[in-house]
Amino acid sequence: MKKVAVVGYGSTKFTKDELSIESLLLESTKQVFDTTKNLSQDIIDGVIVSTNDNSKYLGAILSELSGIKPKISHTVEHLCSSGSSAVISGFSYIASGLADTVLVTGADKIGNPGQILEWDKSRGEYDHPIYWASMFTKAHKRQFSTTDEELAIVSAKNHKQAMDNPNAYSHKPYTISEIMNSKNVTDDLRILDCSYSCSGSSSILLTSEENAKKFTDEPIWISGIGQKTNSASFTKNDLTTLSSTVTAANDAYKMAKITSEKIDIAEIHDAFSVCELMAVEDLSLTEKNTGASYIRNLFNTEDRKINPRGGLIGAGHPLGATGIAQVVEITQQLQNKAKNRQISNAKRGLTHNMSAAATSSTVLVLES
Amino acid sequence: MNKFESELKAGNFVTSECTYCDRIVWPPSDYCNICFKEVSWRKVSESGIIVELSRKENDVFCITEFESKIRVMGKLNTKINAAKPGQTVKLTKCLSNDKNGFFFSLENNQ
Numbered sequence: 001m002k003k004v005a006v007v008g009y010g011s012t013k014f015t016k017d018e019l020s021i022e023s024l025l026l027e028s029t030k031q032v033f034d035t036t037k038n039l040s041q042d043i044i045d046g047v048i049v050s051t052n053d054n055s056k057y058l059g060a061i062l063s064e065l066s067g068i069k070p071k072i073s074h075t076v077e078h079l080c081s082s083g084s085s086a087v088i089s090g091f092s093y094i095a096s097g098l099a100d101t102v103l104v105t106g107a108d109k110i111g112n113p114g115q116i117l118e119w120d121k122s123r124g125e126y127d128h129p130i131y132w133a134s135m136f137t138k139a140h141k142r143q144f145s146t147t148d149e150e151l152a153i154v155s156a157k158n159h160k161q162a163m164d165n166p167n168a169y170s171h172k173p174y175t176i177s178e179i180m181n182s183k184n185v186t187d188d189l190r191i192l193d194c195s196y197s198c199s200g201s202s203s204i205l206l207t208s209e210e211n212a213k214k215f216t217d218e219p220i221w222i223s224g225i226g227q228k229t230n231s232a233s234f235t236k237n238d239l240t241t242l243s244s245t246v247t248a249a250n251d252a253y254k255m256a257k258i259t260s261e262k263i264d265i266a267e268i269h270d271a272f273s274v275c276e277l278m279a280v281e282d283l284s285l286t287e288k289n290t291g292a293s294y295i296r297n298l299f300n301t302e303d304r305k306i307n308p309r310g311g312l313i314g315a316g317h318p319l320g321a322t323g324i325a326q327v328v329e330i331t332q333q334l335q336n337k338a339k340n341r342q343i344s345n346a347k348r349g350l351t352h353n354m355s356a357a358a359t360s361s362t363v364l365v366l367e368s
Numbered sequence: 369m370n371k372f373e374s375e376l377k378a379g380n381f382v383t384s385e386c387t388y389c390d391r392i393v394w395p396p397s398d399y400c401n402i403c404f405k406e407v408s409w410r411k412v413s414e415s416g417i418i419v420e421l422s423r424k425e426n427d428v429f430c431i432t433e434f435e436s437k438i439r440v441m442g443k444l445n446t447k448i449n450a451a452k453p454g455q456t457v458k459l460t461k462c463l464s465n466d467k468n469g470f471f472f473s474l475e476n477n478q
Contacts, residue, residue: 121372122395125467126429126441134422135431135441142420142453187423187448233395235431235439239420 001095005212005219006366008036008205009328014169014198014316016110021053024107024201025062028321032103032203033066038214039205046072046093046102050086051320052079052114053107062105072099079114079355080271082106083202083323084227084362090206091222100208106320107201114319115197117356122235130185130194132234132357133272137188139239140274148190150292152179154273155192155313157299162310164340167325169198169316193273195311200318202325218335224256224365234357242275244361245282245354252350253284256365260284263365264346265304265333267326269354270311279352280306283363308333308341326351327364334368371409372396376464381412383438392437412438415475418455423448432457432472442470450474 010031012024033039047070049058059073072093076086083106090102108114116127123131140146156176162168174182174192182192205215212219226248230236237243253259260283268283270276277291285306286294298306309315309329312322330349332338347368354361375382384393384407386400393400393407400407412434421430421444428444428451444451445460457472 120395121376121468122440123468124441124470125443127467130424131422131429131441134424134429135420138422139420185424189422235441 002097003209004091004094004206004222005209006204006222006327006331007207007212007215007219008032008039009203009331010035011167011202011325011328012200013167014200014318017199018110019199021051021055021058021107021109022061022065024109024199025049025058025105026065028107028201028203029062029066029103029105032205036205036215041067044068044101044103045070046090046099048074048076048086048090048102048104050076050082050104050106050324051108052077052082052112053109053320054113068103079117080269080319081323081353081355081360081362082320084326084351084353084364085323087204087323087327087364088225088227088362091225094206094208100211102206103203104206104324105201105203106324108199108318108320110197110199112197112319117232120233122233129271130189133274134186134188136239136278137272137274140277141188143240144289146277146292148180149176150277150296151193151273152176153296153299154270154276155179157295158270158307158311158314161304161308161341162314165309165315168310168314169196170310170314189272195271195313195317198316198318200316200321202321202328204324204327218368220331220334221367222364223367224252224258226251226255226363227361229360231359232356234359237357237359240278242278242282242354242358242361244358245279245352245363248361248363249283252363252365258348258365262348263350265308265330265343265349266306267309267329267351268307268311269352270307270313271317273313276306276311283350283352304341304343308338308343323351323353323362326353327366330366334366370396370398373464375409376462376468379462381459381462381470382409383412384409392435394438414459416457416459416472418451418453418457420453421448421451430472440470442472445471445473
């Protein structure tokens with residue numbers, strides 16, 4: 001299997017604007033061409049688009065709009081983790097030798113249809129994500145005595161970190177008190193504990209080891225991949241453990257030949273505050289039932305190890321772009337190009353992206 | 369519309385089951401996801417157990433488990449403080465119009 005590197009990237013600002021899906025896709029793609037040396041259209045032999053948008057044939061449309069005539073071109077949809085699933089597709093084409101250089105671009109619009117899984121009849125009328133998030137949060141409170149303050153710290157940290165992300169949806173800091181006193185969505189969920197669907201696009205350029213140095217002096221290698229689907233219906237889930245994340249993380253660490261202690265920085269799928277508390281435990285970044293104290297310590301010491309770009313809560317969640325935006329952030333961190341968000345001496349990072357209440361999860365390990 | 373949805377529209381909460389594997393097939397499907405033989409359909413027991421619950425404004429909602437296998441989310445007709453996980457509830461109504469709906473009440477005024 002060939003080694004695969006991230007050698008270029010681009011991201012739009014995440015906004016409330018109603019932009020066309022094609023414009024969004026093209027905008028972050030243009031940035032890849034603007035910022036990657038020696039890149040021309042004829043070198044790219046794969047174009048993968050990730051989105052939940054209802055528009056069709058977007059891989060071919062983006063290719064045409066970008067002047068690319070790839071061998072391989074298609075769209076990937078996997079709800080909230082469409083982006084990281086598309087990265088895995090691009091990786092696989094290169095690793096297998098079917099393609100050499102692949103553009104992976106994800107985008108969604110603010111009103112995208114990927115938030116509701118209509119097939120899942122077990123949710124009854126409670127099909128919006130706030131309901132599964134309320135079940136997770138209530139169960140977490142019940143089992144681990146998690147407090148509203150501990151949940152609010154996740155949001156306060158990620159909103160604060162998003163201040164240094166020029167592409168973030170939110171550039172407003174919130175105090176723990178403001179978050180705890182923000183509007184009750186349900187008894188167990190405040191509005192500021194929720195991420196927001198928004199418009200945005202992110203792109204990465206992947207290539208093989210033979211080509212990597214042509215595009216950058218600092219290729220970032222995808223060294224571990226783990227993906228697990230347990231079900232599609234939410235109500236089968238364990239409510240206090242992201243079991244698909246546990247499996248995906250273990251597989252990614254195994255492929256990368258590392259343990260979780262080697263992870264210097266992580267982009268985590270904080271669709272709601274409780275998800276970050278659960279994920280840091282289920283990714284083995286801290287022990288079970290220590291997620292809240294772990295995040296509190298990061299917040300108190302201004303350590304940006306978890307969600308340096310502000311997570312989904314601070315940066316926003318354009319579904320098809322999110323997994324790719326996470327990879328862009330880890331790439332910038334490992335290249336020491338994250339500016340005000342930069343953590344020191346990061347050698348190895350992780351992205352965690354999940355769908356439909358963690359019925360499936362994807363974990364990627366990246367290394368400099 | 370599959371059998372589950374057409375029965376729900378008629379006010380019946382049904383599940384698929386595989387008589388060959390002797391197991392409930394949930395979520396509802398036309399074929400067993402072990403042996404792929406065609407399923408049969410039957411009504412679900414009216415009594416279930418609360419798995420977890422919360423409230424949106426005055427609307428208490430919960431996950432309820434039936435027959436140790438079938439879980440659905442629905443509306444619980446009680447005060448939030450009167451209910452907790454592990455309590456037995458009864459399915460009082462189910463429907464399907466634009467969306468599915470399941471309605472529960474605490475059994476025997478627990």
